[in-house]
Amino acid sequence: MTSTSNRQIILASRPSGWVSPDNFKLIESPIPTPGPDQVLIKNLWLSLDPYMRSRISDAKSYAQGVNPGQLMVGGTVGEVILSNSSQFKVGDIVLAANGWQLYTATNPSAITKIDTSKISSTAYLGVLGMPGITAWRGLMEICEPKPGETVVVDAASGAVGSVVGQLAKALGCRVVGIAGGSAKCAYVVNELGFDACVDHRSPTFVQDLNAELPRGIDCLFENVGGPIFEQLLTLMNPFSRIALCGMVSEFNKPPHAHKTLRSILVNRIKLQGFIVSDRMDHWADIRTKLSELVLSGKLKFRESIVHGLENAPAALVGLLKGENFGKQLVKLTDD
Numbered sequence: 129m130t131s132t133s134n135r136q137i138i139l140a141s142r143p144s145g146w147v148s149p150d151n152f153k154l155i156e157s158p159i160p161t162p163g164p165d166q167v168l169i170k171n172l173w174l175s176l177d178p179y180m181r182s183r184i185s186d187a188k189s190y191a192q193g194v195n196p197g198q199l200m201v202g203g204t205v206g207e208v209i210l211s212n213s214s215q216f217k218v219g220d221i222v223l224a225a226n227g228w229q230l231y232t233a234t235n236p237s238a239i240t241k242i243d244t245s246k247i248s249s250t251a252y253l254g255v256l257g258m259p260g261i262t263a264w265r266g267l268m269e270i271c272e273p274k275p276g277e278t279v280v281v282d283a284a285s286g287a288v289g290s291v292v293g294q295l296a297k298a299l300g301c302r303v304v305g306i307a308g309g310s311a312k313c314a315y316v317v318n319e320l321g322f323d324a325c326v327d328h329r330s331p332t333f334v335q336d337l338n339a340e341l342p343r344g345i346d347c348l349f350e351n352v353g354g355p356i357f358e359q360l361l362t363l364m365n366p367f368s369r370i371a372l373c374g375m376v377s378e379f380n381k382p383p384h385a386h387k388t389l390r391s392i393l394v395n396r397i398k399l400q401g402f403i404v405s406d407r408m409d410h411w412a413d414i415r416t417k418l419s420e421l422v423l424s425g426k427l428k429f430r431e432s433i434v435h436g437l438e439n440a441p442a443a444l445v446g447l448l449k450g451e452n453f454g455k456q457l458v459k460l461t462d463d
């Protein structure tokens with residue numbers, strides 16, 4: 129053990145409008161003692177994800193929110209450093225949802241041992257974790273693209289979007305990404321193999337989008353919402369499909385007044401919202417398939433790392449402004 133106290137970040141106040149680091153507070157507490165059959169975990173990595181902005185709002189949602197004074201929630205990778213359980217031994221690396229803190233005492237049922245012999249532990253928070261599984265479910269189970277169809281995904285360089293595009297390319301689709309800035313667009317095309325990428329920050333965004341989509345959109349994997357979704361709806365083909373995964377651009381603002389919903393009617397679009405945790409029974413199978421693709425070099429990923437628990441609030445704000453480039457992680461240890 130390298131520290132004598134636990135450090136935690138709690139929600140200090142609910143944001144109204146844009147979230148700020150001032151909405152969070154760093155506190156110290158004793159390192160917890162594991163009870164019978166429990167383990168003590170030293171958390172090594174924390175995942176930052178857009179859903180965290182929803183959790184700290186008081187809007188009705190699919191999951192229990194975080195109240196002021198409570199620990200921030202979040203996916204973690206950690207190491208077992210004390211074990212009273214026959215199922216885990218000291219040194220095991222585990223996936224958990226231990227939140228924004230350095231140490232956690234928990235039950236074996238709340239953690240999953242991961243194999244880090246061939247793939248890095250951080251991949252289990254991204255490409256092999258909740259974001260990668262989200263990509264698989266939305267694309268394969270809702271969009272169901274066929275070879276030759278046009279698939280569009282926004283937030284294309286991010287944790288979910290990057291997997292969506294690569295899976296769709298492997299299925300033989302034409303894949304167009306949307307991302308913020310020329311560096312992200314270059315990465316999406318040159319490194320991930322998308323056919324094209326349109327920069328939504330460019331003043332010619334609408335013209336560029338129309339130019340890249342002369343045959344419209346058959347499958348839209350929607351991550352962003354707001355004006356980008358508005359524009360994409362005008363390009364949907366008859367009998368096209370939309371997997372409505374996220375609306376990250378609308379989290380810190382009043383809801384966007386969508387004016388192009390009529391496209392859903394006139395084009396007989398199938399639109400389905402989904403939450404990845406609805407079908408936890410699918411996760412192990414999907415993770416195995418994604419692992420095979422990563423190991424064979426067919427699925428690439430990129431990470432954006434900040435150092436230190438104390439920097440998690442600013443990094444979450446950055447993620448919601450598009451400052452991350454790839455899966456956003458916080459490294460919790462110095463070693």
Ligand SMILES: NC(=O)c1ccc[n+]([C@@H]2O[C@H](COP(=O)([O-])OP(=O)(O)OC[C@H]3O[C@@H](n4cnc5c(N)ncnc54)[C@H](OP(=O)(O)O)[C@@H]3O)[C@@H](O)[C@H]2O)c1
Nearest residue numbers: 178262283286287288307308351374375376377403404450
């Ligand atoms: N339904 C589910 O179960 C589920 C599960 C996981 C994630 N999600 C959703 O999937 C989406 C992507 O998540 P992720 O983890 O992959 O995040 P991410 O793409 O790694 O990071 C968020 C990205 O969103 C984009 N963005 C933020 N604000 C924007 C704005 N105003 N306009 C346009 N783009 C904006 C930025 O990319 P650019 O700079 O490229 O714009 C930013 O980098 C989110 O909406 C998230 O809530 C849903």
